[in-house]
Amino acid sequence: MLVAFLVFAALAAGYGILYYMNHKTPVPAGCENLKAECDGCKVTSCEMHPVHDTSKGEKEND
Numbered sequence: 189m190l191v192a193f194l195v196f197a198a199l200a201a202g203y204g205i206l207y208y209m210n211h212k213t214p215v216p217a218g219c220e221n222l223k224a225e226c227d228g229c230k231v232t233s234c235e236m237h238p239v240h241d242t243s244k245g246e247k248e249n250d
Contacts, residue, residue, distance in 0.1 A: 226236045 226234075226238060229237070231237065232239055
């Protein structure tokens with residue numbers, strides 16, 4: 189039981205450290221406002237899907 193807790197604690201600590209280091213890494217020049225070119229597919233939950241770019245008043249014409 190103690191070994192499992194120590195392994196879990198080590199994994200959680202490693203994740204926390206790597207997350208912090210990634211968060212404080214500066215964004216490379218020219219990569220601030222990147223947006224993938226996407227015409228849309230059937231996966232509308234994807235954050236790159238163009239349906240997320242429409243405002244509330246607009247509706248899609250399918």
